[in-house]
Amino acid sequence: MSASPETLAAATAYARKRAAEAGIKPVRNPASLEAKGWRAWYATIFGQAFIDSLDSSETDDKHHSEAIEWHWNARQALLRGERPPNDFFAYFPIWSRGNMKTTVARRMAICDACLSTTAGVGGYALIVGGTRKKIARTASSLEILLTSPAIKEYYPKLARVRHTEQGASKGWRADFLNTEAGYVFDFAGLDQGMAGANEADVRPSFIMPDDIDTRHDSPVVAESNFLTFTTEVLPMRQADTLVFFAQNLISRFSVMYRIQTQQVRVLTNRKPTAPVPAVRNLVTETRTVGGIVKDVYVSGKPTWKGWTKQRIQDEIDSYGLPAFMRECQHDVEQSDEGLVLKNYNDAVHVISRSEFAAVYGTRELPQKWNKRVFNDWARTKTKFHANVLGVLTTASQNAPLPGSMFLFHPMSFPSGTAAEDVAARLLTAISPTVKTPEGIEFTWRQLITSTLQKVNLDHLISDFTKRIEAEREVLAGVIPKFVQPILRAQHFNDFRGSHEQSKTGALAVYKRVFGLPFKPVNPGGDGGVDTINLIMRVDYSQPHAFRPGVMGLTNFYVVADDDRSKSYKLKGQTVYLPAPYNQSLTPDDLHDADLFRYQASNCRFRDPVLTPAGEKDGDILKLNDDFINGLMMLFYDSVLGALPLTYGEQVEVATPEKYRYDALLEASPHNAGLTPEQELTFLLNKKFAEQKITPRVTQFNEYGDPIG
Numbered sequence: 001m002s003a004s005p006e007t008l009a010a011a012t013a014y015a016r017k018r019a020a021e022a023g024i025k026p027v028r029n030p031a032s033l034e035a036k037g038w039r040a041w042y043a044t045i046f047g048q049a050f051i052d053s054l055d056s057s058e059t060d061d062k063h064h065s066e067a068i069e070w071h072w073n074a075r076q077a078l079l080r081g082e083r084p085p086n087d088f089f090a091y092f093p094i095w096s097r098g099n100m101k102t103t104v105a106r107r108m109a110i111c112d113a114c115l116s117t118t119a120g121v122g123g124y125a126l127i128v129g130g131t132r133k134k135i136a137r138t139a140s141s142l143e144i145l146l147t148s149p150a151i152k153e154y155y156p157k158l159a160r161v162r163h164t165e166q167g168a169s170k171g172w173r174a175d176f177l178n179t180e181a182g183y184v185f186d187f188a189g190l191d192q193g194m195a196g197a198n199e200a201d202v203r204p205s206f207i208m209p210d211d212i213d214t215r216h217d218s219p220v221v222a223e224s225n226f227l228t229f230t231t232e233v234l235p236m237r238q239a240d241t242l243v244f245f246a247q248n249l250i251s252r253f254s255v256m257y258r259i260q261t262q263q264v265r266v267l268t269n270r271k272p273t274a275p276v277p278a279v280r281n282l283v284t285e286t287r288t289v290g291g292i293v294k295d296v297y298v299s300g301k302p303t304w305k306g307w308t309k310q311r312i313q314d315e316i317d318s319y320g321l322p323a324f325m326r327e328c329q330h331d332v333e334q335s336d337e338g339l340v341l342k343n344y345n346d347a348v349h350v351i352s353r354s355e356f357a358a359v360y361g362t363r364e365l366p367q368k369w370n371k372r373v374f375n376d377w378a379r380t381k382t383k384f385h386a387n388v389l390g391v392l393t394t395a396s397q398n399a400p401l402p403g404s405m406f407l408f409h410p411m412s413f414p415s416g417t418a419a420e421d422v423a424a425r426l427l428t429a430i431s432p433t434v435k436t437p438e439g440i441e442f443t444w445r446q447l448i449t450s451t452l453q454k455v456n457l458d459h460l461i462s463d464f465t466k467r468i469e470a471e472r473e474v475l476a477g478v479i480p481k482f483v484q485p486i487l488r489a490q491h492f493n494d495f496r497g498s499h500e501q502s503k504t505g506a507l508a509v510y511k512r513v514f515g516l517p518f519k520p521v522n523p524g525g526d527g528g529v530d531t532i533n534l535i536m537r538v539d540y541s542q543p544h545a546f547r548p549g550v551m552g553l554t555n556f557y558v559v560a561d562d563d564r565s566k567s568y569k570l571k572g573q574t575v576y577l578p579a580p581y582n583q584s585l586t587p588d589d590l591h592d593a594d595l596f597r598y599q600a601s602n603c604r605f606r607d608p609v610l611t612p613a614g615e616k617d618g619d620i621l622k623l624n625d626d627f628i629n630g631l632m633m634l635f636y637d638s639v640l641g642a643l644p645l646t647y648g649e650q651v652e653v654a655t656p657e658k659y660r661y662d663a664l665l666e667a668s669p670h671n672a673g674l675t676p677e678q679e680l681t682f683l684l685n686k687k688f689a690e691q692k693i694t695p696r697v698t699q700f701n702e703y704g705d706p707i708g
Contacts, residue, residue, distance in 0.1 A: 110142065257332065373390070377506050392405055392631075393405070484515050
C-alpha cells in the first residue's frame with residue numbers, strides 16, 4: 001500500500017527538521033534557478049548586492065550587464081550544441097581600474113562551471129596571469145567562492161574535491177582545483193610553460209587572461225608575453241572555448257592594446273567593445289587648497305555606481321592625475337612621454353604630391369634644389385626593423401617657403417633585398433629613364449639587364465658567388481658614367497649610410513657599381529635628434545602652408561601619395577589629401593611612407609634609470625627606429641641649407657613680379673613675344689633690379705667701416 005500524501009509530507013518535514021538540526025542544507029534544483037535567467041541566478045548565488053552594484057546610474061554604460069549576459073548566452077548556446085550569438089567567442093572588458101572587472105571575471109568563471117555542471121559535461125577553466133605569483137590571489141578568491149554556502153546548496157559537487165575510485169584526491173591545490181563535478185580550475189603564469197595543458201585529455205573550455213601585462217613591461221617583455229599568449233595559451237582552446245580577457249590597455253606595447261587597436265589579428269571573433277573610462281567628459285582644473293596645489297575634479301559623469309564625485313577626487317588625490325588618466329581613463333594613446341620625434345604630427349607634417357605640386361609646379365623632386373640621401377641598412381623586414389632609404393630636399397631661396405625641408409621617396413625593402421635592388425629603385429626615383437650616347441632611352445633596370453646580357457656571364461662563370469662579383473665589375477664600368485652627370489645636374493650632393501656597410505657591404509656596392517657616392521656615418525645614440533625636433537617644430541598659431549583652414553606651420557614635410565577620395569581647392573587647382581595609412585597594422589605590414597609615419601609616431605627612448613651618480617637618460621629603443629636613424633645620419637653634424645640663388649635668380653627676385661618676363665609675356669597681346677613697350681619696361685626694371693643687388697659701397701676706412 002502506498003503512503004498517503006499527508007504521510008509523505010510529514011516524512012519530508014521530519015527529514016528536513018533532522019537535517020537542519022544536523023546543519024545539513026537540502027540540495028536545491030539548479031536547473032530551475034538557471035531557467036529564471038542570469039540576473040536571478042547571480043543574485044541567488046552571489047547576492048542581490050552584487051546585481052545592484054552593476055553598471056552606471058548616470059550614463060548609458062551597461063558594460064557589466066553586457067559582459068555577464070554575453071557569457072551567459074554564449075555558454076548556454078554552446079551547451080545546446082549551437083554557436084554563440086553572432087559567433088562572439090570572446091569579450092574584452094576594458095573598464096576603468098577599480099570598476100569591478102576582476103570581481104565580474106571571477107564570478108563569471110564560477111558561473112561557467114555551474115552551467116556546465118548542470119548540463120553534465122564538466123569543463124576546464126584556465127586562468128592565466130603574467131606570473132604564477134600574480135595569479136595566486138585569483139586562485140584563492142575562486143576557492144572561497146566555490147566553497148560558499150550558495151554553491152554547496154545548488155552545486156555541491158563543485159565544492160568538493162574529485163577522488164579516484166580508490167578514494168585518493170585527484171587534486172585540490174593552491175593552483176589547481178579538480179572538482180567532483182568534473183570541472184577543473186587551472187591557474188598558470190605566462191612565465192611557465194603551458195603548451196598542451198589539459199586534464200584527462202580535456203582542453204580549456206573557458207580561458208580568462210587576468211593582468212598578463214604590467215605597466216612597466218618593456219617592449220621586449222611585452223613581445224614575449226604576446227608570443228606566449230598567442231602560441232601557447234590560445235592554441236589550447238577547443239570548439240566550445242570562451243575567452244574573457246580581463247586586462248586593461250596598460251600601455252602602447254601591451255598584448256591587450258595591440259589586439260584591441262587591431263595591430264594584430266588575434267581574437268577577431270570577440271564581441272566589439274570600446275574602452276569604458278571611469279568618467280565621461282571629465283573636466284579637472286588646478287587649484288591651491290590649504291596651501292597644497294592639486295588637480296580638482298570639476299565635472300563629468302561616472303560610468304559605474306561605485307564611482308562617486310568624492311571617490312573620483314580621492315583617486316586623483318592619491319596617485320595623481322596623470323596616473324588616473326592612464327589607469328582609469330585609458331589615456332595611453334595620447335601620451336607623448338618618451339617619444340623621440342616629440343613634435344611630429346601626422347596631420348601637419350604629411351602632405352600629398354598634388355598639394356606639393358599646387359605650390360611648386362611639380363609632383364617630383366625639383367631639379368634645382370639641394371638633396372641628400374640616407375640609407376639605414378638591414379637584411380630583415382620585421383615588425384621592429386627594416387632596410388630604409390629616403391631623399392631629403394630643401395626649398396631654394398627663390399621658391400615658396402625657402403629653407404623648408406621635404407622628405408621624398410621614403411622607401412622600405414623586403415627581407416633579403418640585395419644592394420643592387422636598393423640602388424636600382426633609388427636611381428629610378430631620381431630619374432625614371434636614362435639615355436645612352438646613341439639616344440636610346442632605357443629604364444635603369446633595362447640598362448642593367450642589357451649591359452649584363454652583352455657579356456653573357458652565365459656561360460662563362462658557373463660559381464654563383466664569382467658570377468655576382470663579375471656582374472658587379474661589368475656594371476661598375478658602365479652605370480656610374482650615366483649616374484654621375486644626373487646627380488650633378490639635380491644637385492644630389494650628399495649620400496649617407498650605415499657605417500658597418502662601408503667596406504664590403506651595401507655602401508661599397510652603391511659606390512663602386514652604381515656611382516652613388518654613399519659615405520659611412522655613425523650618428524651615435526641620439527645624434528641629431530635635437531636638430532630634427534627643432535626643424536619639426538609646429539607653430540599652431542599660424543595657418544598650414546598647404547591646407548587652407550588648417551592651423552600648424554612647420555619646416556618639415558613628408559610627401560605621400562594622394563587620397564583620390566578627398567579633394568579640395570588649393571591655388572585654384574584641385575588637390576587631394578594624403579592617402580591615409582592603416583595605423584592598426586603592425587609595422588611588418590607597412591611599407592615606404594606608411595612605415596615612416598608609423599615609426600615617426602612610435603619610436604621612443606628607453607626610460608631613464610637612476611644610478612649612484614644620478615639619473616641617466618635612456619637611449620633610443622632599437623624598435624621602430626630605422627627612418628629616425630636615417631634622419632639622424634643627415635642631421636647629426638649639419639643642416640641641409642637652401643641652394644644659393646644664381647645672379648640671374650637674384651635679379652628676378654629683385655624685380656617686381658608684374659614686370660618679370662613671364663608676367664609680361666602672359667599679358668602680351670602678341671603670340672610671338674613682348675611688344676616694344678613691354679620689352680622696354682622689362683629692360684628698365686631689370687636694370688633697376690641689378691642696381692639693387694649690386695653693392696653700392698666698395699671702399700672702407702681704416703676701421704673697416706663702409707665709406708659713403
